[in-house]
Amino acid sequence: MSLPVSEKDRRQKIDDALRTRYWTWTFLSHEDCPARVIDVLHSKLPHIDTISWPERFDFGGIYINGREARSDDPLPIPCRIEYYEPKFAIRDASSVFPKFNEDLIVYHDEHIAVAYKPPKLSSMPAKEQRHFSLKRSLEKIFNTTIHMPSRLDVSAQGLIIVSLSPAAHAPLQQAFETRHVTKKYLCASALPCSWSTKRITLPIARDPLHPVLRRTTITDGQRAETIFSNLSSACSGDTQLQIVCAQPITGRTHQIRVHATSLNIPLFGDLFYGGAEASYLYLVSSLIECKHPVTRAPLQFIIPERLQHDWIERSIGALAK
Numbered sequence: 001m002s003l004p005v006s007e008k009d010r011r012q013k014i015d016d017a018l019r020t021r022y023w024t025w026t027f028l029s030h031e032d033c034p035a036r037v038i039d040v041l042h043s044k045l046p047h048i049d050t051i052s053w054p055e056r057f058d059f060g061g062i063y064i065n066g067r068e069a070r071s072d073d074p075l076p077i078p079c080r081i082e083y084y085e086p087k088f089a090i091r092d093a094s095s096v097f098p099k100f101n102e103d104l105i106v107y108h109d110e111h112i113a114v115a116y117k118p119p120k121l122s123s124m125p126a127k128e129q130r131h132f133s134l135k136r137s138l139e140k141i142f143n144t145t146i147h148m149p150s151r152l153d154v155s156a157q158g159l160i161i162v163s164l165s166p167a168a169h170a171p172l173q174q175a176f177e178t179r180h181v182t183k184k185y186l187c188a189s190a191l192p193c194s195w196s197t198k199r200i201t202l203p204i205a206r207d208p209l210h211p212v213l214r215r216t217t218i219t220d221g222q223r224a225e226t227i228f229s230n231l232s233s234a235c236s237g238d239t240q241l242q243i244v245c246a247q248p249i250t251g252r253t254h255q256i257r258v259h260a261t262s263l264n265i266p267l268f269g270d271l272f273y274g275g276a277e278a279s280y281l282y283l284v285s286s287l288i289e290c291k292h293p294v295t296r297a298p299l300q301f302i303i304p305e306r307l308q309h310d311w312i313e314r315s316i317g318a319l320a321k
Contacts, residue, residue, distance in 0.1 A: 007209060014210050017271055019096065020061065020084040020128045022211075028078045037064055038071040040081055048085070059090050060130035084128040093132065097121060100137035106159065106301060111168040111294045113138060113146070114161050114301045119280045123151035123160065138162060149176040150183070150251060155270075158185065158285025159301055163293060171293035176251070182289040183248060184319050185256055186312045188234070188241040188282040189265035189275070198228045200259040204252045213272060214254040216262045225249035226259040231318050234311040239276065241268060243315045246283075256283060284312060287319040 025044060027033035034040050042050060061084035062069045088096050098118040107114040122133040138146050146162045147169040163172040175181050205221030207213035229245040246256045261273040269278030288301045
């Protein structure tokens with residue numbers, strides 16, 4: 001049965017926005033299965049130059065039964081092979097992914113750091129590639145293994161807190177798990193809203209339309225809760241925007257975006273969930289409050305003025321209330 005045209009168009013728009021093409025093959029018998037994963041990739045993807053495969057394995061995105069693969073790995077039976085093929089030349093990857101530098105570190109001491117993640121940079125090494133992420137960038141700067149108990153969507157941007165020392169890893173993780181960390185986001189929609197506050201508790205589940213999508217549901221899914229506060233209005237070019245503060249109580253994938261759409265205020269720039277087109281997703285992690293995981297001193301971090309977008313300047317003061 002074919003999908004309605006509108007769903008086909010939405011699915012195509014999502015695929016077009018992704019930086020990789022997804023391939024997968026399943027082998028159930030020895031008769032059908034080549035000996036090595038590289039043999040499968042050579043035969044199934046003849047458009048890819050064979051001399052590029054060492055570079056591609058190093059870049060990442062090739063899996064056997066969910067485990068990262070090496071080119072000479074033998075294939076078990078049954079097996080599922082996945083490959084996230086970059087839509088760009090791997091040698092150009094450094095210009096495709098946003099650059100992170102020390103100017104984006106808002107605070108750090110020997111135990112924790114707070115950084116501003118740019119949009120389109122993964123918080124963690126992604127399934128598609130292992131080289132470009134906020135975690136990897138911070139580990140290079142601080143020359144230590146960091147722990148990241150909370151993440152931001154690839155398309156989102158803003159403040160994120162990480163632990164740098166073994167003494168801080170477990171306490172910071174526990175603070176998130178016990179909801180002793182407050183996070184507030186500023187977001188914008190091109191559609192108006194007449195309410196002042198809303199608490200959304202709709203569970204969130206995977207959307208069968210596309211693997212990256214989530215949806216609200218009343219029959220299954222994970223518990224999710226977000227508090228929205230209507231703050232002000234602003235303009236972006238010729239577009240009138242409604243500025244909203246979103247405070248997630250839980251931390252599900254795409255939670256704010258999905259809950260905002262359920263309120264009929266899809267976020268500006270959110271092509272996955274029906275938002276108006278923009279140059280980036282208007283979703284910014286703008287405030288973090290918690291106790292220091294080691295000293296227990298109260299901490300509050302707000303985006304410094306040098307990193308603020310024009311459209312959030314009028315609303316940033318309302319976050320700490």
